[in-house]
Amino acid sequence: MAKQTSSLKARRVGMSERTRNIVLASAGGITLLLGSYWAYMTFTTVPPPPLETSAPSKVVDFLGDPRGYQRMSHEAREQYLAETLAKFSQGPARQELANAFARMSTREKQVFTDATIETAKRRFLQQAEEYNRLPRDKQQKFVDNLIANFEASRRPLAGGGGQDNLGQAFKSMVPTTTDGMTKLLVEKTNSRQRAKAQPLFDAVAARYKEQQERKGMR
Numbered sequence: 001m002a003k004q005t006s007s008l009k010a011r012r013v014g015m016s017e018r019t020r021n022i023v024l025a026s027a028g029g030i031t032l033l034l035g036s037y038w039a040y041m042t043f044t045t046v047p048p049p050p051l052e053t054s055a056p057s058k059v060v061d062f063l064g065d066p067r068g069y070q071r072m073s074h075e076a077r078e079q080y081l082a083e084t085l086a087k088f089s090q091g092p093a094r095q096e097l098a099n100a101f102a103r104m105s106t107r108e109k110q111v112f113t114d115a116t117i118e119t120a121k122r123r124f125l126q127q128a129e130e131y132n133r134l135p136r137d138k139q140q141k142f143v144d145n146l147i148a149n150f151e152a153s154r155r156p157l158a159g160g161g162g163q164d165n166l167g168q169a170f171k172s173m174v175p176t177t178t179d180g181m182t183k184l185l186v187e188k189t190n191s192r193q194r195a196k197a198q199p200l201f202d203a204v205a206a207r208y209k210e211q212q213e214r215k216g217m218r
Contacts, residue, residue, distance in 0.1 A: 045071045048080055051087045059084055060100035064108025070115040077119045085166070094166070101169040113173045117188060124185045125193055128200040143203045147211070150178045179208045 046068040049058045062068040063084075069077060088097040104112070131142055167176060175181045186194060186201045 048072070051083055056088050056093060056097040057100040057103075059088075060097065060104065063112045064104050066111050070111055072115075074119045074122050077115060078123070081116065098166050098168065101166060104169065109170060109173060113170055117174070117184065120181070121185045121188050124182065124200070125189070125197055128197040131200040131203070132196070139203065140207070143200070143207045146200075146204060147178050147208060150181065177208075179205055 046062060046065050048068065049062055051059065063081075069080065072080065084097075088094055101109075127146060131139060134142055167174070175184055182201050182204045186197050189197055
């Protein structure tokens with residue numbers, strides 16, 4: 001009798017062949033779904049919405065999509081962002097763009113700022129190479145032009161400084177001054193890149209400080 005009871009217990013332990021097959025099939029199905037989702041997120045790219053016909057909110061969705069703006073080439077990012085700011089720079093469209101930026105999730109803002117900063121870093125390194133090749137008597141003019149161009153691109157983002165300030169949504173993520181931005185870009189470089197960028201960074205920092213001191217004396 002004891003042997004029979006032990007045999008019954010043994011049969012109750014573990015899965016039947018049918019149950020085991022169901023579990024394995026379910027696990028395989030879940031793995032396939034996860035794999036398909038990973039492949040979809042990794043290899044698919046969202047095309048940029050046409051600026052001529054798209055609402056600001058649609059464009060902002062693309063800017064914050066990991067499969068969108070972030071996967072464009074550096075040149076394409078620069079062009080699309082510049083055209084976006086030009087297209088929606090005035091009137092109600094500007095306010096809609098500012099509102100759409102403000103509604104972005106933290107993740108979407110991070111995707112957008114990471115991609116933009118990476119592109120800006122690449123541009124800064126190119127400028128650093130050009131600066132390093134210049135004769136010393138032409139370097140200051142190069143720095144002055146760089147600062148002027150940055151200020152010119154920054155002013156449209158600020159707008160009236162109120163609700164239409166396009167940079168307001170990213171104030172905790174991106175510096176708003178030339179000095180702060182160049183410092184951030186250098187911090188994002190590796191040691192080899194930093195050695196290349198340091199002379200231009202030092203020149204920009206010194207010149208920017210000089211310009212700010214002059215403004216304070218007026």
